[in-house]
Amino acid sequence: MSRKRPIYEGKAKVLYEGTEPGTIIQYFKDDATAFNAQKRGTIAGKGVLNNMITEFVMSRLAEIGIPTHFIRRLNMREQLVRKVEIVPIEVVVRNICAGSMAKRLGLEEGMKLPRPIVEFYYKDDDLGDPLVSDEHVLALGWASPEELEEIVGYSLRINDYLCGLMRGIGLKLVDFKLEFGRLFDNEFSQLVLADEFSPDNCRLWDAITNEKMDKDRFRRDLGGVEEAYQEVARRLGVLPES
Numbered sequence: 001m002s003r004k005r006p007i008y009e010g011k012a013k014v015l016y017e018g019t020e021p022g023t024i025i026q027y028f029k030d031d032a033t034a035f036n037a038q039k040r041g042t043i044a045g046k047g048v049l050n051n052m053i054t055e056f057v058m059s060r061l062a063e064i065g066i067p068t069h070f071i072r073r074l075n076m077r078e079q080l081v082r083k084v085e086i087v088p089i090e091v092v093v094r095n096i097c098a099g100s101m102a103k104r105l106g107l108e109e110g111m112k113l114p115r116p117i118v119e120f121y122y123k124d125d126d127l128g129d130p131l132v133s134d135e136h137v138l139a140l141g142w143a144s145p146e147e148l149e150e151i152v153g154y155s156l157r158i159n160d161y162l163c164g165l166m167r168g169i170g171l172k173l174v175d176f177k178l179e180f181g182r183l184f185d186n187e188f189s190q191l192v193l194a195d196e197f198s199p200d201n202c203r204l205w206d207a208i209t210n211e212k213m214d215k216d217r218f219r220r221d222l223g224g225v226e227e228a229y230q231e232v233a234r235r236l237g238v239l240p241e242s
């Protein structure tokens with residue numbers, strides 16, 4: 001039996017060497033962590049749903065001209081993606097104040113922001129992914145000025161598109177986290193959207209009831225975690241038949 005070679009195991013995914021040169025297989029686990037892995041658990045079936053939801057979102061974004069690392073879904077838990085060099089910043093876009101922003105600034109969760117806010121966090125688990133400014137990103141060379149401009153431009157376009165898509169299925173896109181990577185072609189590099197888009201890394205509230213339909217149900221012990229992920233997949237039309 002041929003076994004794929006693991007390259008990296010993260011909190012919610014395992015990366016294996018891909019079947020074609022320059023590719024990687026993303027395997028979606030059911031494991032869930034929160035608060036920088038201080039809280040751990042599993043969400044039954046999450047990996048399958050996040051694989052489907054990410055495939056759906058990445059495919060729609062490619063259609064509107066956002067370059068992504070996604071190639072194709074391989075099976076229920078795996079997708080083939082391009083191998084990229086990850087830009088070491090997490091980009092968070094916020095439409096409604098929640099989570100760490102509400103806590104940091106003493107604001108009420110649920111406050112609609114006058115315009116989307118883009119934040120950068122330095123990707124470093126040991127430091128707990130600290131909030132940084134564009135000055136840090138540029139001065140410390142984590143991205144070039146051209147790359148940072150492109151990252152912000154793509155992030156806002158993704159936000160515009162996904163806000164509309166979610167509104168159409170009765171969900172408010174409160175905030176989300178993106179990661180970008182570099183694809184190399186000789187001396188040129190192209191920036192592409194990488195990682196995943198799922199209820200693990202966004203906040204989605206029901207448009208009518210404001211019920212949380214994302215990982216906050218796990219973080220805050222609200223119950224109904226599996227059901228919330230399933231409902232998001234169902235509304236997007238990607239719930240696998242059981």
Ligand code: C5P
Pocket residue numbers: 090092098099100101129175176177200201202203215
């Ligand atoms: O915790 P905070 O309010 O900063 O999170 C903002 C958004 O980014 C949330 O949708 C959260 O799920 C996501 N996030 C993430 N990975 C992190 C930190 C935040 O996906 N390491």
